[in-house]
Amino acid sequence: MNGFSKYYQKDRQTRLNILVEQQKLSSAEVEKLAQAELDFELGDTMIENYLTQYQLPEGLALNYVIDGKEYLIPMVTEEPSVIAAASHGAQLVKKSGGFKAQVKERLMIGQIVLEQVSDAPTLAKKIKQQQDKLLTLANEAHPSIVSRGGGARELNVRILAPDMLSVDLVVDVKEAMGANMLNTMLEACAKYLEEELAVEVLLSILSNYATRCLVKVTCELPVENLTKGEISGAKIAQKIASASRLAQLDPYRATTHNKGIMNGIDAVVIASGNDWRAVEAGAHAYAARDEQYRGLSTWKLKGGKLCGELELPLPLATVGGSVSIVPLVKINQRLLELEDAKELEKIVAAVGLGQNLAALYALVTDGIQKGHMKLQLKSLAVSIGAKPQEVSQVVEKILAKKARDSATAQQILAEIRGNK
Numbered sequence: 001m002n003g004f005s006k007y008y009q010k011d012r013q014t015r016l017n018i019l020v021e022q023q024k025l026s027s028a029e030v031e032k033l034a035q036a037e038l039d040f041e042l043g044d045t046m047i048e049n050y051l052t053q054y055q056l057p058e059g060l061a062l063n064y065v066i067d068g069k070e071y072l073i074p075m076v077t078e079e080p081s082v083i084a085a086a087s088h089g090a091q092l093v094k095k096s097g098g099f100k101a102q103v104k105e106r107l108m109i110g111q112i113v114l115e116q117v118s119d120a121p122t123l124a125k126k127i128k129q130q131q132d133k134l135l136t137l138a139n140e141a142h143p144s145i146v147s148r149g150g151g152a153r154e155l156n157v158r159i160l161a162p163d164m165l166s167v168d169l170v171v172d173v174k175e176a177m178g179a180n181m182l183n184t185m186l187e188a189c190a191k192y193l194e195e196e197l198a199v200e201v202l203l204s205i206l207s208n209y210a211t212r213c214l215v216k217v218t219c220e221l222p223v224e225n226l227t228k229g230e231i232s233g234a235k236i237a238q239k240i241a242s243a244s245r246l247a248q249l250d251p252y253r254a255t256t257h258n259k260g261i262m263n264g265i266d267a268v269v270i271a272s273g274n275d276w277r278a279v280e281a282g283a284h285a286y287a288a289r290d291e292q293y294r295g296l297s298t299w300k301l302k303g304g305k306l307c308g309e310l311e312l313p314l315p316l317a318t319v320g321g322s323v324s325i326v327p328l329v330k331i332n333q334r335l336l337e338l339e340d341a342k343e344l345e346k347i348v349a350a351v352g353l354g355q356n357l358a359a360l361y362a363l364v365t366d367g368i369q370k371g372h373m374k375l376q377l378k379s380l381a382v383s384i385g386a387k388p389q390e391v392s393q394v395v396e397k398i399l400a401k402k403a404r405d406s407a408t409a410q411q412i413l414a415e416i417r418g419n420k
């Protein structure tokens with residue numbers, strides 16, 4: 001595109017000017033972009049071709065009791081009703097004693113993939129025999145993680161095809177997510193393999209399928225705690241268990257079920273400064289681990305209790321990446337009263353399960369529209385130009401009319417303004 005050559009080498013003001021010169025935006029629009037900025041130096045250091053800082057709202061989820069500790073949980077999301085639902089799910093669980101969470105190990109896996117292999121089983125054996133040497137090389141490539149008590153722990157070889165194998169390095173990354181440190185270690189080992197064994201390296205990179213970094217969260221709710229008005233808790237529990245079964249049977253439903261879980265997970269992952277694409281990729285791969293994509297959580301009825309369970313990979317960090325540089329992340333860590341990355345994983349998983357419970361509870365009782373749309377209507381009111389002081393009036397009138405389209409909303413706004 002004309003005018004955008006070496007855009008990244010220009011300063012920010014020049015980049016903005018080019019948008020006006022090329023008639024992509026008006027001066028007023030460019031001014032708005034610049035005004036949205038909070039911290040030029042931070043933004044310009046974090047990404048490339050920087051223009052401004054795009055903002056998302058942050059709110060607090062309440063009622064989370066995990067292993068006996070109550071948390072205030074910052075969530076960053078653009079979607080109405082997510083935080084209300086997260087708090088609602090957690091409230092139901094809190095009444096029944098809270099969530100229990102478990103992190104068995106916190107190891108990351110990286111791959112060196114070899115191609116054009118002629119005798120894969122023999123090569124796999126040869127590489128496995130060099131495990132100690134390769135672990136030492138990996139640790140020498142990133143010695144600071146060893147002094148922090150972490151480092152390379154295992155080396156495994158998987159034959160992917162007769163001519164392709166994956167050398168998997170398993171690393172204790174301590175409080176980091178570990179992508180960069182692992183990639184450094186992998187490239188050092190790959191170089192050694194190329195030189196010593198004359199193999200053809202295809203690529204070396206961390207795997208986002210973090211199956212050695214799993215967190216499990218559970219909860220048990222006596223069915224009577226689920227009662228809603230005239231509908232018995234037993235009936236609601238039975239329907240939630242059926243909805244869970246459905247998400248194990250049908251990938252169309254499983255995807256939506258998991259989207260509901262990720263509503264909560266992503267929001268806390270973003271608030272904690274972590275890489276949500278990594279978490280999303282790992283979570284969905286885990287959902288398909290036994291060759292059919294399934295719901296990540298299950299809800300089962302056992303002895304008068306509704307028992308929920310969610311297990312997924314959550315490679316989260318309390319240091320490194322943007323965690324260490326975004327000031328709001330530090331504040332969010334303080335709100336969470338966070339001790340370490342394992343605790344963060346437990347919190348995020350609990351929010352996933354709480355969020356899921358609230359969505360299923362709504363789906364099998366009132367339906368999603370009642371609670372969700374009530375909160376979504378605020379966005380509709382803003383989108384048709386309602387001022388902050390007009391929003392609640394517009395929402396009330398839309399609810400009364402039971403017509404949720406923008407034309408009706410505009411008509412209502414005009415009526416409100418006409419009445420003044």
Ligand SMILES: CC(C)(COP(=O)([O-])OP(=O)([O-])OC[C@H]1O[C@@H](n2cnc3c(N)ncnc32)[C@H](O)[C@@H]1OP(=O)([O-])[O-])[C@@H](O)C(=O)NCCC(=O)NCCSC(=O)C[C@@](C)(O)CC(=O)[O-]
Binds near residue numbers: 257
């Ligand atoms: C929206 C609610 C919570 C209303 O539910 P309700 O029963 O009307 O709520 P309530 O007035 O009885 O309040 C219960 C608790 O919810 C919280 N709460 C209630 N309202 C608010 C609010 N305004 N702001 C903050 N928190 C709120 C709050 O903790 C409150 O307790 P209290 O403090 O009053 O003792 C409920 O209908 C719900 O949980 N719905 C699910 C909404 C949802 O999942 N939204 C995500 C978007 S839909 C989607 O993307 C996913 C989905 C649904 O497709 C996934 C799937 O299919 O599985």
Ligand SMILES: NC(=O)C1=CN([C@@H]2O[C@H](COP(=O)(O)OP(=O)(O)OC[C@H]3O[C@@H](n4cnc5c(N)ncnc54)[C@H](OP(=O)(O)O)[C@@H]3O)[C@@H](O)[C@H]2O)C=CC1
Binds near residue numbers: 148181207
């Ligand atoms: N496929 C993927 O998901 C990929 C992701 N990424 C990105 O990589 C980033 C994450 O990589 P990561 O290596 O974690 O981040 P960093 O490169 O920021 O490294 C983390 C650093 O934090 C320091 N540190 C301080 N205290 C501790 C502690 N207690 N435990 C561990 N480390 C500590 C260490 O450096 P020192 O010891 O020297 O102080 C460590 O190297 C994210 O931004 C991610 O988006 C990058 C490539 C691929």
